[in-house]
């Protein structure tokens with residue numbers, strides 16, 4: 001019989017664009033014993049999870065729940081449930097994850113209109129308004145933070161533009177939620193989805209989602225309860241049947257809501273994880289967590305600049321939690337990343353598509369948006385680059401990062417006065 005070793009992955013500091021090291025509290029929550037999915041304790045935990053995520057998303061939306069699966073499951077659930085075949089869907093693209101949304105929308109048989117900008121930039125609000133006015137989509141879908149380019153699309157005003165032209169507005173905040181400001185209700189966002197493995201400090205595998213009353217109404221028209229569960233009193237909606245059973249948000253609402261209609265078997269350990277992620281964030285204060293990410297991400301960027309590295313993209317639109325740097329011409333990018341992993345046990349990110357081989361992406365997010373994680377990464381990168389013959393300034397990165405942390409601390413102290 002083949003004998004397999006005990007599970008013992010190497011210790012790593014995960015400083016890429018996500019996943020990152022989960023908060024130990026989340027890992028402990030995942031080891032909590034299982035209970036049945038309709039146990040009153042379990043449904044109580046589901047209700048608590050809904051309430052906690054209302055705080056995280058800054059919304060009063062009743063339908064704030066979890067989709068079982070990675071962040072992409074949240075995107076698929078949103079799109080397959082909001083898009084009826086033939087609907088026009090407008091997707092302004094500023095990185096890889098815009099293309100992902102277009103790909104998913106095409107699988108929903110939408111008429112997809114994409115408009116792509118140069119990677120490293122974002123869309124001004126008036127350009128989005130012009131696009132919505134011209135194309136009159138049923139759904140406007142936009143990434144908030146696109147980790148592939150490290151850019152953060154400003155979303156204030158976008159919901160109002162969508163509603164002015166009778167469109168629904170969906171945003172993917174997988175990479176940004178918890179580390180960058182999101183005001184779901186104030187910004188009139190109809191659907192927001194996310195994942196746990198970035199600023200929420202958890203593992204991937206659960207996708208928090210929230211739906212506005214407008215989105216609820218659009219999905220409700222398409223409610224078709226599964227045979228074997230539906231009763232004579234359940235009249236199907238007159239909209240097209242949602243083309244996925246697993247991601248049918250109407251049925252998922254009936255499962256999370258008072259009806260508690262059986263759908264999937266809730267992934268209990270992931271629910272524990274997602275609940276703990278939200279609890280940690282709400283206890284810290286969502287705005288405080290955003291500020292922590294801003295300070296840690298800024299300190300990382302300042303340290304990298306002090307080393308003489310060039311940052312990628314429009315820095316006024318950068319996400320708080322991930323920064324791109326051009327790989328110095330003198331070094332082989334993958335060899336430096338290998339040294340970082342083999343010698344220092346630190347993971348930093350490569351990049352996709354047109355940026356592959358040109359930039360690295362370094363994240364400071366969730367549990368790792370901490371001073372020690374930032375300084376350790378800077379010291380290791382400086383050493384690895386020097387070993388590989390890069391022409392960098394040594395001894396400057398840590399003081400620059402520390403100065404940014406001190407400035408952040410004094411800003412926080414002043415604000416508290």
Ligand SMILES: Cc1ncc(COP(=O)(O)O)c(C=O)c1O
Pocket residue numbers: 018070071072073097143145146147148172173174175195204205
């Ligand atoms: C903005 C964005 N959307 C979607 C995803 C896909 O998430 P997952 O791999 O959890 O499905 C990612 C992953 O990095 C992301 O950054």
